[in-house]
Amino acid sequence: GAAKVTTDTTVFGSLNVNNTGLLDTNSLQVNTNGTVTADGNLIVSRTAYNEGTIQSTTPGGYALKVTENGTVTNKGVISGDMGILFGDGNNILDNSGTITGTGGKAVDMGAGDDAVIVRKGSSITGTVDAGEGMDLLSFDSAGTQSGSQYKNFEHLGFLSGSTTLTGDWDFSGGSTTVGGADTVMNLDAGASLKTATLGIGDGGIANIAGTAAVSDYTSVDAGGSLNVKTGCDLTTGNLTINTTGTAAIDGAAKVTTDTTVFGSLNVNQTGALDTATLGIGDGGIANIAGTA
Numbered sequence: 001g002a003a004k005v006t007t008d009t010t011v012f013g014s015l016n017v018n019n020t021g022l023l024d025t026n027s028l029q030v031n032t033n034g035t036v037t038a039d040g041n042l043i044v045s046r047t048a049y050n051e052g053t054i055q056s057t058t059p060g061g062y063a064l065k066v067t068e069n070g071t072v073t074n075k076g077v078i079s080g081d082m083g084i085l086f087g088d089g090n091n092i093l094d095n096s097g098t099i100t101g102t103g104g105k106a107v108d109m110g111a112g113d114d115a116v117i118v119r120k121g122s123s124i125t126g127t128v129d130a131g132e133g134m135d136l137l138s139f140d141s142a143g144t145q146s147g148s149q150y151k152n153f154e155h156l157g158f159l160s161g162s163t164t165l166t167g168d169w170d171f172s173g174g175s176t177t178v179g180g181a182d183t184v185m186n187l188d189a190g191a192s193l194k195t196a197t198l199g200i201g202d203g204g205i206a207n208i209a210g211t212a213a214v215s216d217y218t219s220v221d222a223g224g225s226l227n228v229k230t231g232c233d234l235t236t237g238n239l240t241i242n243t244t245g246t247a248a249i250d251g252a253a254k255v256t257t258d259t260t261v262f263g264s265l266n267v268n269q270t271g272a273l274d275t276a277t278l279g280i281g282d283g284g285i286a287n288i289a290g291t292a
Contacts, residue, residue: 011052017042021221030054030076037062048072050097058081068092074099083126086110095119101126109135118142118162126252127151139163156195158185172215178204199206200224208232220245220263228253230270243283249273249290267292
């Protein structure tokens with residue numbers, strides 16, 4: 001049958017939604033030893049917090065559906081033909097657990113301005129599709145991530161720790177931001193990144209060991225670091241290195257307009273800088289051992 005819970009559902013043991021059954025609840029909390037098996041329909045209106053297991057064995061079904069600008073925090077296991085189906089709206093997924101979509105799609109975020117945070121410990125099998133809207137994908141000490149897994153995101157962020165990107169990543173209509181101290185973006189060998197802007201925050205590090213194409217501007221803030229590795233390429237509209245920021249060019253950097261240095265620019269022996277103009281501001285240093 002159907003159960004409508006107007007407030008909260010909390011699971012410490014086992015909850016089974018069988019066959020044609022329906023559980024419609026405002027919020028769902030599954031604790032560490034809790035298990036929800038949803039062979040019927042499990043719908044959460046607002047928030048779901050999972051430290052246990054939410055699973056569906058129904059072919060073509062989903063383990064969890066969230067509507068009305070929903071938020072899912074997953075530290076446990078969510079698995080089904082599709083793991084999570086969000087309704088249209090501005091949805092949030094914060095994942096440090098396991099999400100499995102045996103049918104090929106792990107998460108459908110629906111249409112809207114969505115945010116997905118992938119944290120240390122996250123394991124996702126299947127794609128994460130942000131759908132329509134202006135959507136943000138953020139990594140937090142997320143290990144190695146493949147561009148083929150994430151679809152229809154406009155913005156990319158790095159919150160803390162180190163994350164390595166493999167494959168092809170396209171944020172041509174949006175931004176890529178590497179956060180503050182000890183936040184590291186590694187663009188792996190053979191990987192590519194397209195983005196409108198690249199911003200490296202105070203203490204952030206961007207290591208380019210593949211190919212990065214930035215259509216508008218690249219900015220290295222105070223204490224930030226940009227490193228273009230030997231044999232690798234960065235193209236950008238303009239490049240600004242702010243006070244105490246650094247850029248080390250061991251590969252090739254092509255700047256179609258202006259390079260402005262208030263911090264430190266090092267074009268090393270294997271490096272090449274091709275720029276329309278090079279301006280050195282107060283306190284700026286440019287060391288050219290390669291080609292400029």
